[in-house]
Amino acid sequence: MSSYHPFSLEDAIAYAKSIPDFFAADAVLTCEEIGDGNLNLVFRVADPQQNKSLIIKQALPYAKVVGESWPLSLDRARIEREALEIQHRLCPELVPAIYGGDNELAITVMEDLSGYTIMRQGLIDGHTYDHFAEHIGRFIATTLFYTSDLGMNQQDKKLQSARFINPDLCKITEDLIFEDPYRDADNNNFTEDIRPEAEKLWQDNELHLEVALLREKFLTRGEALLHGDLHTGSIFVTSDSTKVIDPEFAYYGPIGFDIGAVIANLLLNFAAQPGWSDNDAILQERRTWLLATIGGVWNHFEHNFRKLWDAHGVDIMSKTPGYQDLYMEKVLQDTIGFAGCKVIRRIVGLSHVADIDTIKNELHRHQAKVTALDIGKQLVKQGRSASSIAEVIEWAAAAAAKEGANV
Amino acid sequence: MSSYHPFSLEDAIAYAKSIPDFFAADAVLTCEEIGDGNLNLVFRVADPQQNKSLIIKQALPYAKVVGESWPLSLDRARIEREALEIQHRLCPELVPAIYGGDNELAITVMEDLSGYTIMRQGLIDGHTYDHFAEHIGRFIATTLFYTSDLGMNQQDKKLQSARFINPDLCKITEDLIFEDPYRDADNNNFTEDIRPEAEKLWQDNELHLEVALLREKFLTRGEALLHGDLHTGSIFVTSDSTKVIDPEFAYYGPIGFDIGAVIANLLLNFAAQPGWSDNDAILQERRTWLLATIGGVWNHFEHNFRKLWDAHGVDIMSKTPGYQDLYMEKVLQDTIGFAGCKVIRRIVGLSHVADIDTIKNELHRHQAKVTALDIGKQLVKQGRSASSIAEVIEWAAAAAAKEGANV
Numbered sequence: 001m002s003s004y005h006p007f008s009l010e011d012a013i014a015y016a017k018s019i020p021d022f023f024a025a026d027a028v029l030t031c032e033e034i035g036d037g038n039l040n041l042v043f044r045v046a047d048p049q050q051n052k053s054l055i056i057k058q059a060l061p062y063a064k065v066v067g068e069s070w071p072l073s074l075d076r077a078r079i080e081r082e083a084l085e086i087q088h089r090l091c092p093e094l095v096p097a098i099y100g101g102d103n104e105l106a107i108t109v110m111e112d113l114s115g116y117t118i119m120r121q122g123l124i125d126g127h128t129y130d131h132f133a134e135h136i137g138r139f140i141a142t143t144l145f146y147t148s149d150l151g152m153n154q155q156d157k158k159l160q161s162a163r164f165i166n167p168d169l170c171k172i173t174e175d176l177i178f179e180d181p182y183r184d185a186d187n188n189n190f191t192e193d194i195r196p197e198a199e200k201l202w203q204d205n206e207l208h209l210e211v212a213l214l215r216e217k218f219l220t221r222g223e224a225l226l227h228g229d230l231h232t233g234s235i236f237v238t239s240d241s242t243k244v245i246d247p248e249f250a251y252y253g254p255i256g257f258d259i260g261a262v263i264a265n266l267l268l269n270f271a272a273q274p275g276w277s278d279n280d281a282i283l284q285e286r287r288t289w290l291l292a293t294i295g296g297v298w299n300h301f302e303h304n305f306r307k308l309w310d311a312h313g314v315d316i317m318s319k320t321p322g323y324q325d326l327y328m329e330k331v332l333q334d335t336i337g338f339a340g341c342k343v344i345r346r347i348v349g350l351s352h353v354a355d356i357d358t359i360k361n362e363l364h365r366h367q368a369k370v371t372a373l374d375i376g377k378q379l380v381k382q383g384r385s386a387s388s389i390a391e392v393i394e395w396a397a398a399a400a401a402k403e404g405a406n407v
Numbered sequence: 408m409s410s411y412h413p414f415s416l417e418d419a420i421a422y423a424k425s426i427p428d429f430f431a432a433d434a435v436l437t438c439e440e441i442g443d444g445n446l447n448l449v450f451r452v453a454d455p456q457q458n459k460s461l462i463i464k465q466a467l468p469y470a471k472v473v474g475e476s477w478p479l480s481l482d483r484a485r486i487e488r489e490a491l492e493i494q495h496r497l498c499p500e501l502v503p504a505i506y507g508g509d510n511e512l513a514i515t516v517m518e519d520l521s522g523y524t525i526m527r528q529g530l531i532d533g534h535t536y537d538h539f540a541e542h543i544g545r546f547i548a549t550t551l552f553y554t555s556d557l558g559m560n561q562q563d564k565k566l567q568s569a570r571f572i573n574p575d576l577c578k579i580t581e582d583l584i585f586e587d588p589y590r591d592a593d594n595n596n597f598t599e600d601i602r603p604e605a606e607k608l609w610q611d612n613e614l615h616l617e618v619a620l621l622r623e624k625f626l627t628r629g630e631a632l633l634h635g636d637l638h639t640g641s642i643f644v645t646s647d648s649t650k651v652i653d654p655e656f657a658y659y660g661p662i663g664f665d666i667g668a669v670i671a672n673l674l675l676n677f678a679a680q681p682g683w684s685d686n687d688a689i690l691q692e693r694r695t696w697l698l699a700t701i702g703g704v705w706n707h708f709e710h711n712f713r714k715l716w717d718a719h720g721v722d723i724m725s726k727t728p729g730y731q732d733l734y735m736e737k738v739l740q741d742t743i744g745f746a747g748c749k750v751i752r753r754i755v756g757l758s759h760v761a762d763i764d765t766i767k768n769e770l771h772r773h774q775a776k777v778t779a780l781d782i783g784k785q786l787v788k789q790g791r792s793a794s795s796i797a798e799v800i801e802w803a804a805a806a807a808a809k810e811g812a813n814v
Contacts, residue, residue: 149626154581155574162572167562174561179724208727215724216734219556220630317586317622320615327623 003104004061004074009033012043012056019100019109022054023047038064039072039248044112053114054099059106059248063172073168076248077106082163083250084108086225087143094139096243113243116236123232123269124355126276126286127239133293135242136235136262137300140227144255145308147225150318161222166251169228170218173249177341178215181349182208190348193366197373198348210380214337222252230261231342231353232269256334259301263335263392264342264376266294268353270396271343271372274403275359287400291393298335298389302328329387336386340379347372367403374399410511411468411481416440419450419463426506426516429461430454445471446479446655451519460521461506466513466655470579480575483655484513489570490657491515493632494550501546503650520650523643530639530676531762533683533693534646540700542649543642543669544707547634551662552715554632557725568629568659576635576656577625584752585622589615597755600773604780605755617787621744629659637668638749638760639676663741666708670742670799671749671783673701675760677803678750678779681810682766694807698800705742705796709735736794743793747786754779774810781806 007015009031016031017023027047035042040060046053059077062069081101088095096111122129145151147160180187183202190198201207227234228249236243270290277283309324318324346353347369356372359365378395386392414422416438423438424430434454442449447467453460466484469476488508495502503518529536552558554567587594590609597605608614634641635656643650677697684690716731725731753760754776763779766772785802793799 149623154626155578158572158574158577162569165565165569167565170565171562183723205728208724209729209733212724212727212730213733215722216556219561220628222629223627315622316590317615317619320619321612322616323619326616326620 004106006060007041007043007056007058007105007107009043012045015056015102015105015107016043016045016054016109019054022099023052024050027052044114046112053112055096055110055112057108057110074106075103076166076169077101077108078103079164079166079169079250080246080248081108083225083227083247084110084245086147087139087227087244087247090142090146091139091244094135094242094244096245113236113245116238116241116243118233119235119237119242120232120265120269120354122237124272124276124358126282128286128289129237129239129242129293131240132237132242133296134300136230136244137297137302138304139242139244140230140258140262140297141301141304141308143227144224144258145305145312147252148223148255150309150313150315152314154315160225161252164225164251166228166249169249170251173218173228174215176349176351177345178211178218181341181345182211187350188348189350189352191366191369194348194369194373197370201344201348201373201377204377207377207380210337210384211341213384214334214341214380217254217334218257218338221254223255224252225250226253226255226258227261228253228257230258232262232265233353254334254338256331256336257338259298259331259335260338260340261342262297263294264339264346265353265355266290266297267339267343267375267392267396268346268372269355270294270400271375272353272355272359272368275356275361275364275368287397291396294396295389295393298332302332305331332389333383333386335383336379336392337383339392340376340381340383343372343376343379347376371399371403374402411513413467414448414450414463414465414512414514416450419452422463422509422512422514423450423452423461423516426461429506430459431457434459451521453519460519462503462517462519464515464517481513482510483573483576484508484515485510486571486573486576486657487653487655488515490632490634490654491517491652493554494546494634494651494654497549497553498546498651501542501649501651503652520643520652523645523648523650525640526642526644526649527639527672527676527761529644531679531683531765533689535693535696536644536646536649536700538647539644539649540703541707543637543651544704544709545711546649546651547637547665547669547704548708548711548715550634551631551665552712552719554659555630555662557716557720557722559721561722567632571632571658573635573656573658577658580625580635580656581622583756583758584748585618585625588748588752588756589618594757595755596757596759598773598776601755601776601780604777608751608755608780608784611784614784614787617744617791618748620791621741621748621787624661624741625664625745628661630662631659632657633660633662633665634668635660635664637665639669639672640760661741661745663738663743664745666705666738666742667745667747668749669704670701671746671753672760672762673697673704674746674750674782674786674799674803675753675779676762677701677807678782679760679762679766679775682763682768682771682775694804698803701803702796702800705739709739712738739796740790740793742790743786743799744790746799747783747788747790750779750783750786754783778806778810781809 013029013031031045041058043056059074063072099109101108227247234246356368420436420438438452448465450463466481470479506516508515634654641653763775
């Protein structure tokens with residue numbers, strides 16, 4: 001890593017010029033740094049004359065989250081770029097194009113998505129995305145199927161999994177999602193009104209047992225090359241296009257983890273709804289859309305995954321009648337359990353979501369957290385015996401129906 | 408690999424002399440090649456004057472099994488040596504000492520166990536080993552616990568798992584154990600009297616479904632650093648000592664696979680018994696000892712694993728009440744299923760066991776195969792719902808009770 005140094009704007013422009021066949025040799029380039037500075041620098045380099053631009057993302061050797069700072073491997077930039085390359089090859093229209101990169105400098109050069117909105121912000125702003133469920137269900141199904149033992153050579157998969165050993169980033173997940181919320185951990189981060197709820201989480205042995213089982217799955221099950229952090233902040237959208245970014249948490253893990261991440265973040269927005277509109281009709285309409293989208297994400301995933309399996313499965317034994325159904329049931333149960341863990345950690349753990357934390361009305365914000373925890377606990381506790389995504393929708397609707405008159 | 412060449416006797420002597428502080432500088436060394444030549448060369452280098460000796464094991468770049476030959480990575484020698492080093496550190500009295508080695512030459516230099524017997528041959532010769540269950544139960548529990556997420560740093564475990572990515576050797580297991588016996592595969596190898604039984608295996612969808620689930624576990628569950636080939640031919644014994652050798656199939660896999668391998672090979676010897684004695688009392692006594700040993704292997708494993716977990720567990724969530732019981736139940740079920748697969752493949756698959764194939768009486772040999780298949784199918788089909796090792800013992804006894812008057 002001798003040549004590593006955080007890029008200046010000038011460095012970014014110089015590097016952008018070195019990308020073959022992109023900018024004209026005599027182009028006058030502009031550059032701005034548009035990242036949040038917590039884990040990465042993000043430079044947008046543009047030729048305004050030709051209306052061409054690209055993104056240079058550079059990993060920083062540390063993470064900053066809510067004031068905390070800890071060292072983080074720069075190798076995650078390589079992992080992210082290699083994951084993006086695989087995902088782009090498999091789903092070219094759902095992943096930005098990669099133009100280049102450098103492991104020592106920990107940078108990736110990629111397509112600029114300036115016309116897109118971060119989905120979390122789009123949801124907060126009241127937009128709906130009617131192609132999202134189909135897009136993300138297809139993205140998850142395709143990228144996970146073709147990197148699993150079901151869809152790729154099983155010896156090549158082993159070698160590929162070695163390239164995606166990702167201890168630093170996995171540890172963040174292991175700590176923040178599968179441990180800290182269930183004990184009085186220093187890293188937890190919640191408002192005092194939520195302390196009684198947090199303390200209930202710490203005492204709930206039935207919940208801990210399910211979390212321990214889910215944690216074990218995250219630690220041991222190398223089913224497919226996960227995105228690893230597929231929340232609505234890792235997804236760019238327009239009304240008719242979806243692009244998945246930021247797979248720096250990529251590693252070989254359980255398939256349900258990626259689907260669970262998407263569903264959890266839709267549920268967090270669901271829980272946040274009363275904070276965003278006093279109009280009951282709008283509220284109900286948005287909640288109905290969110291629940292339909294949750295169902296759609298699972299159904300599009302399942303439909304695509306089964307179709308790929310039937311048409312392109314490489315494993316003779318996986319064609320055994322009945323096996324695919326058992327497999328999909330297990331993925332559904334994992335999905336629900338992981339979704340529950342990801343909801344809970346966004347309320348009491350270190351890292352929150354803007355959907356809830358930016359609600360202005362204090363009572364509404366409190367209620368959103370209570371609703372989210374109610375849904376999250378239900379998902380974790382019931383996931384292992386669930387048999388349909390409809391159950392998730394019922395539990396979420398039931399939690400919403402419990403919301404007090406104060407909302 | 409430029410310096411790789413298969414060792415001559417002279418090469419082995421020269422290399423042995425280079426091992427520091429072993430042979431005297433002026434020692435006159437003898438050397439013999441004692442391997443079976445199928446996968447490895449095995450040299451015994453000795454100083455008869457001083458009564459000192461060591462073993463040099465060198466991997467060959469191919470495997471020969473029953474006339475078949477295919478290329479095989481020499482990297483397995485490194486994997487084997489590194490696994491032996493870890494296992495010896497954890498269980499020094501149950502694993503030969505390692506004196507040195509060379510990755511390019513694909514050799515490992517280790518303790519000579521000339522005073523020991525290969526356990527499979529010892530069992531065929533009618534010996535019993537009353538410390539075996541305790542020894543092997545402790546070996547499996549200790550080596551697997553301390554290489555799992557329960558007993559070692561979870562980030563170090565990820566890095567360690569990358570060093571034990573072992574595609575070539577895993578493929579042998581995937582093909583010969585989890586696929587070929589369940590279809591009319593070229594690699595299958597059975598006598599014509601067993602063809603009706605083999606054809607039943609190919610048609611048995613209930614069986615295939617369980618095998619598909621077990622195959623998935625072998626492909627995806629990186630629970631601990633397995634030995635990977637823990638049959639009675641990989642175990643040296645005396646009346647009071649046990650040494651585990653040959654972990655060239657080592658990789659991160661499901662814990663039940665190693666335990667299942669031991670139990671399967673005891674069951675194969677159990678099925679073979681009527682071929683070795685006409686004396687009914689001796690037959691019953693040996694079968695009783697074998698079934699007790701099977702129970703003992705599991706019970707010693709479970710006792711040691713739980714004790715290590717309680718005393719040295721590194722994972723806070725794994726201390727959740729009830730989790731350890733669920734974990735052990737899953738390991739038991741996996742163990743039984745894997746044991747069944749390993750019994751079945753030794754009857755119809757490429758590679759057999761001498762316990763059965765060297766039975767002279769043709770009827771007895773046939774009956775032993777039928778009994779083994781009966782037990783194996785039962786284990787595979789019932790493993791997923793089993794709750795006690797006693798069930799395995801009952802199924803084996805029931806299969807033996809069905810043996811015809813011709814035995």
